[in-house]
Amino acid sequence: MDTVSYGRELRQRERLLSLLLSRILKRQLPPAVFTALGELRRGFTRLRDQDDPRRRQVLRALIERLDPESITQIVRAAGVYFGLLYIAEEFVALRRRRHAVRAHAHMWPGSFHDTLWGLKEAGVGAAEALALISRLRFMPVITAHPSEAKRRTIKGALRNIFLSVEALDDARLRGSFRAEAVRRLASQIQILWKTDEVRATQLDVRDELRAGLSYFPLSLFSATVQVYRNLRRAVRDVYGEQAAAGLEVSRLLRFGSWIGGDRDGHPGVTAEVTDLAWQMQARVALEEYLRRLEQLSDQLSYSIRMCRPSAAFLASLEEDARYAALRFPAQPHRYQQEPYRRKLAVMCYRVKRNLDAVKAAIDGAPLEGEELGYESAEGLLRDLYLIRDSLIQHGDEDVANAELTDLIHLVETFGFHLLQLDVRQESAVHTRACGEILRAALGVDYVALDETGRLALLGELVGRPDALAFDPETLSQQTQETLRVFRVIAHNRRALGPACFGRYVISMTHGASHVMEVMLLAALAGLAGRVGERWFCHLGASPLFETIDDLNRVEQVLEQLYALPAYRHLIAAFGEAQEVMLGYSDSCKDGGILASAWSLYQAQKRILAVSERHGIPCRLFHGRGGTLGRGGGPTHEAILAQPPGTVHGELKLTEQGEVLFYKYNNMETAVYELTLGITGVLKASSHLVGGGRTDREAYAAAMDEIARAGEQAYRTLTEGTPGFLDYFYEATPVQEIGLLNIGSRPPHRRQGDRSRASVRAISWVFAWAQSRHTLPAWYGIGSALAAFRGDDPARLALLRQMYRDWPFFRTLLSNAQMALAKADFGIAREYAQLCTDPALGECVYTLIAAEYARAVEEVLRVSDSTALLADNPELALSLSQRRQYLDPLNHVQTVLLAKFRADAREDSPWLEPLLRSINAIAAGMRNTG
Template identity: 55%
Template sequence: MSTPPNYDDKALQASIKSLKAVLTKVLKSQANPQIMVTVEQLQRQFSALQRDGSPAKRQQLQAILQDLPADTLTEVIRAFSLYFSLLNIAEEATNLRQRRREIESNKLFWPGSFHDTLQNWQQAGVTASDVQTILNDLQYLPVMTAHPTEAKRRSVRSTLRKVFLSHELLEEQRLKGYFREQALERLHSQIQLLWKTDEVRTRSMGVIDEIEAGLFYFPLSLFEATARMYRNFQRALHDVYGAEAVRDIQIPNFLSFGSWIGGDRDGNPNVKPETTALALRLQARTIIQEYIRRLDLLRDQLAFSYGLCQPSPAFFASLDSDRQLLGSVSVRLERNYPQEPYRQKLALMKYRLEQRLAQIEQRIDGYSGQLGNTAYLGASQFQADLQIIQQSLVNHGDGAIADLELQDLIRLVGTFGFHLMQLDVRQESTRHSAAVAEILKAALGLDYEAMDENQRLAVLAEAIGIPGGLVYDATHLSAATTETLALFGVMADMRREIGNDCFSKYVISMTHAASHIMEVLLLAAQGGLSGRISGRWFCHIGVSPLFETINDLSHIDSVLRTLFAQPVYRALLQASGQRQEIMLGYSDSCKDGGILASAWGLYRAQQQVMAIADAEGIPCRLFHGRGGTVGRGGGPTHQAILAQPPATVRGQIKFTEQGEVLFYRYNNMETAMYELTMGITGLLKASLSLVRPVPEDRPEDLALMTELADIGERRYRLLTEQTPGFLDYFYEATPVSELGLLNIGSRPSHRKKQDRSKNSVRAIAWVFSWAQSRQTFPAWYGIGSSLESWCAGKPERLQALRELYQHWPFFRNLLSNAQMALSKSDMNISKEYAALCVDEQVGKWIHGMIESEYHRCVEWILEIANTDRLLADNPELAVSLYHRNNYLGPLNYIQASLLKAVRSETLAEGEENPWLKPLLRTINAIAAGMRNTG
């Protein structure tokens, strides 16, 4: 994007200018003078190359890089990387200020806010009773996952938060004189600290590091953002529907957080049963610490004295109960508050939480003995105490005080319990099949592997109901099966230790048959999590089959109908009292068959799943395995939810969030609150089918998309599976091989070592590597060909597509996301990577195929959107990409040249490649510049 969009970005430019000025000052005082000179030279030369793409200009740019020593190049890369971090802060701060201005001038707040959504509902005739109906079924569940795309170290993330706050302070008009100078000095020192902090890890991340990285965001932003989000929703209800309606409407705890970090073992040999236990204990420690902190704040606030208030009888009964439980300890704890009943109660509550925390710490340290009985046994006990205090305050006329920090804490307990996040466990189906085969062989001498599907289902159904589980000689089991069984034992133990809500679902990747679900239930039965006692079924585990390839998506109907036809499964599902959850994989389906086949297959799969569930009378929730990029199902959450098939959301949505997406959404509390709000209002809007009929998709639109998807899939597979040399191109024209050397994740980039096939490489590494080389084709390849082919010689079809773009959210969202990905591609830059191919002709040929489709996509999408430039309807993003491009471009040229140097360097044994570290820094820097890269 060489020319700026026609959009007023003065506020953003001012923020960029102020932060860049401080960075320049830091670099001039702290870095080699050559660094700033080189950065400016590269920018100027790249801009000249953008205007005039002649070979001479390209040679001039490469001449700047040619003689730079590795240490100078490293510092240049770090300067570019730091610029992107500051640009991200400038954008985030500008967006926040814009929302604040809208709040000041318009009580409806920003578009998509709670006020805006409820106001539109009221005007459309949605009553307060309708709102209650929707709220009763509402569940918004983002799930944190660990994927190797987030390159920022924790220390860097913390400092970036401080830079954001300092920059915000400097935007205050009232800040002048000495106070402004102080704030500037603080900002300067923080940016200087960033410059002096190495952003590249010196060691590989382990699973424990990933667990702690996920927990990092809760005390930083998510606890406060959650409390404020509920507060804002209640205020919006009051403003729109009135005080009387608010008294009648019950707002449930509709937000929950989930996690895969420490539970996802699919292809990750580093996740063991003990890792899962540790993840839950670290989560429990984090939330208990927050409750203790907030109890201290409440104790400072609720300084009511005897004689000036009259606590309720229930409150005094609760206080006496605590005194009896704690004995002489209570006398010591209450000593400082002889006249203050609420402080007395809060002191005892804090002590009981501290005892709970001490127990958690002991378990983390490996202690397995008996623990004391004075701690809270579960979150419900703690929440009951808080509600007793709240009702007592209301009874003596202090409801306004009860509705402040105390109500926030009650909301947090309802949201996070004593577990913080519900942990999903994930494993690949073949591990369960192998374990079940071994167990049946050892226990009964059965040859499970030789059975067909019907025979397997019959055996599994009978075996699940055996009281106490199957009996066998465990010494005959393999290490893999022993570990699989140990996991179910840990799940049972942790439910007892942390609470029944600490686990969400057991996700089965590569689900191909109904028996794959029943196998997990048999293994669960061996751990006491499911089975039959006295003729009654019980089930303490929920299973979520994951359908992730194009082929898997096409088999959903047969798998689910077979599963739901099993009486034992139906009995276990009913006994669990849970909804059936079905997970859909975006990234693997896109890697497999391309964006059109993936998006359309997922759309039809959702319709199929809900139709089958309705026919069977089974409540169902869809779990969307989305990534950060369009190629992995990413994009703005609000629009993505609205683009789901009509009447399939129904108040419930669960989706994965990973890598850099967590950082950009949750590193600042203000942005976290905005992101949660936009996601929840998207869910609210998509759930109107709960109270009124919604228009169904037109059959002709469905037929049209089926044709487009078929054409697009053929074109994508022609490139990725049928073009000779394509996989060589992937490994030579992207940094995928070097990605594994960057210490940013515990999961291998490939499912099998030394297997360079398309199936083996993980979708995250697939998308990340293509994005690094500025050929983001997984997110758009095949769209142009399908549109062109379908419209060939028939102008009326172009008009039909234009109308489809206007009235169908799915189609509009598909092309809008493709525009975003196309805007991040650069065919001139990607040509530099293509030149790295060992076979020059293969590089040119395959790059030519990608480039042709790129231009075809741009041409046809612009035709259908009826506009003259990409992202015309999203000028904010267009401006963002424009500001990034003059820094991204030089980095790409640096990375391409370093890839060549690293791969061609001849080293003596034990000698370190001097170009490798700068190369790894370019991966970090380009990821920061492109943001949602994986």
């Protein structure tokens, strides 16, 4: 399906969904409101084609006359349209891939077949390819942040509509059958219209846990096994049956989470909440295993007279006698002639006991009596392997390789813990805790020590925490809570297995002592230390470097850390790679997109280089957000844009905000997204089997100069422009975003503080997107490129060569194009006029708008394009479709902001439509947080 066919197909699907929605709205809305909706949509569409100040004034007056209830209905209609348009786009993209599979034997860009054929053509043989795949691990980490505005109920309604749209693609549907399918689709749209998209109450962490975990039964369990099947088929098709037989896939995917573990600036995440997160995760995994075991029991109805199970399997039935007596108390010979059913019934009983124990822990009422479940996921796996091997032994390999193997892969991937939960806390919390403990135990003023003194003391004590005798009750509540967290980690590692815990992430890491403080606190909980001369360590600490300054001194911090004998003993005892996390959000908010992107790029190379010098394996953890200003954008391209040689088979990255919905609400799209992630890691790691690219020195030198100029331009605006922060708070809805029940974490670190440091990077980006500035993703690029090229044709030629040949630079400017295309400075001016000081608003707006024009001009010049997104027509078409509702929504929101702020009442009637407008614009803009 080419671009023209894609556009035709999309318009056809969009017209159907739009027509069905219009019919519903005509029936459901008051005639005056329905008419106003049409006038606004058509009027602002004409204004985009040709500006007309008089018509704009008429439309503005129409909005001003509308009452709160009428505006609410108009905003809701736009939000529903955006949801339907996304479904149309998602379905057409899926159809496009299916067409490619039929036409080219599973070949679509980024597919397993496409990637493996590329390796084979590059001279990578079957043995090398299998060795490379065996090293791969793609690790998405789900997080909860105040940028995802969709309720879980809305996601479910949209999933049902997607399935109804997909049903219409069945060529067998004709006549009355097709008419009935269209009626079903219309009814699903009407249900969506009648479902409230705004939450009535503020989310807490438990709500976020339920929301994040809901994606696994909805799509990710099925997507995971489908990804494994697809990879095996691709290896067989490209490298042959023998290679496929030797393929090991269960290491390929691991999922992590921060929900319930991320306590940085979040008072709602306590030790008890973290413990609850592990229990809720375990429940989801066990429920899925129980469901699949019951299905297998229905399928494997083999009679003992028709097959001969293996001796090991039959022996296991004898060992199960104790459980069988409890499972079949009234029918001791149940399934006696159907050995696999008998085995599976016992396995179901044991998993049910595990599940009952987890549910009881969630309810705060531990089970009474003997524990009869599996001690670990390995016990369940042993039984599944017994069944598989027995089936294969008596000639039923095809049966063994179907649903049974799917379940095996799920248990190998998810264990009893489902997700590897990371815990995150800010470094200052650990410094205070260590200061209190060392003062109480030794009378030492730890906080007054310099870095050298701190490291010497921590290095000595981490191996003998028993030397620290103190009364915990004398410590502050925060320090007691910090110690409880480490005890919870230790408890759940024992209860759910070591894999339940990911890493302890230390935000705002400024020195090596911040890592060693965590190791000392871990030692106090029995997670690290020394017995005699033998060191042990059950906790990996991940320093998180977030600001530009921290990224620039990452090498110095790691050098100090690696040179410390105690830490080298600990990392060796831990037995896994050192993980270093990179913060995209705060570095961009701190120094702008160019300085952030280039500092992150260089930091990665320095991190890997210093780790290699010290002989310490290292894995990078990318703290990407959903939006382009926070490291977002297409995952596959982002992975390939990493510095050459820095991806060593493993890649871990956060999946934040609305990204979870767009990637994982539908199983079919989840398969696609996970595949792109894995093949991105595969391509980026191909240097491990020979060859590999290197960066050109001329490109790096140019980027040094460009990044410095970009950072200077950004800091001149954000730090050197009088009243800039007042403009941000008044010309965007950042304060009102805090009133929307879309996250449990406060949008500010310090309430009432209007500084840039206080506002969270997520809210920073979200607010600029709402007001159509999209500033964090592009500001400074225009000035920097113009300053670098000057009037020198050779420099422009170098920039164009960098754009063509350097994945990092091309991805940077491609993402900037997306952000520039989503911005609209005609609309942004309406927000600027909300400033209480009109002169200030006009001054700051003029500065930003001028840089926007410069950025568009320079990006088009370097990319040698005539229009933004010329090389991405699908996205350009999507944006043009969305604008028919997005433009009116922004004008509506500016009116609502003015009315709400003038009203200055908590119970203002303008608050509800305003909050709904934030939801709707987020849906229309996408990549908002």
